[in-house]
Amino acid sequence: MSVTKNCIVTIDYRILDAEGNLLHEEDEPLTYLHGNYGQIFKAVEEALEGKEVDHTFTVKLSSNEAFGQYDPELIVTEALSELPAEVSVGMEVDGYFDEDSDDVIIYTVTAIEGDHATLDGNHPL
Template sequence: MTITKNTIVTLDCRLSETSGNLLEDSQELIYLHGGYGQIFKPLEEALEGKKVGDTFRVEIPAAEAFGEFDANLVLTESLDELPEEIKVGMEIDGYIEENPDDTVLYVVTAIADGHATLDANHPLAGKNLVFEGRVEEIVEVSEEAVQEILEHAHDEDHH
């Protein structure tokens, strides 16, 4: 059986930067194949037609992965305006002035001189990524099952 539209695919996957820096070693990734936006498009395209046991290696530039690093998403705030228990690595909900209705997640990246640096970029923003691994399992699913999976994924996005 090969990877085609409406198959659930299980991958054993490693994620690294094109520089060779390993980000995640041997992660299981399960997704619904067929252009549903569950994985990055270049990766999905490379997996089309593969069989169990096949290996893959796909390079994805930052712009097509988690986006370029955006310096506008980095803020410095006075500690007076932030929770007292703030520490580096903590996540804080906030918003961007241009669009106060959209909440964004900031990560505290530094604390110094009475100020904290907050970064709303995805941790992998600006990184050119390499996905490599092996196809472990391919399961065909019915149209009904596909709809259930998509509805469930849609519900998860809005919680």
């Protein structure tokens, strides 16, 4: 059976950087509904179209096709008094864009110095 629109597809995947270093690998396979429903990256879904069971292949994505370009404006400094009491480096906290309080952004705490923390809203990959 080949992958076509409205098939339920299960894939194992790894994310590597441009030099081939492993950045991310899930313990469990990913299952999604195939057919441009926005559940996986469009370029990956396009590459899966027509593939058969047990097919192995590589897809190279630009940052725009994957998690987006790095944006230095997504680095912010917040007073610790504005963050959860148990905040620590590596912790993720929810934040909001000033212009749209319905649009949640996940920040990773990258540093704590004195009474301020540095938060990075860029996707870690």
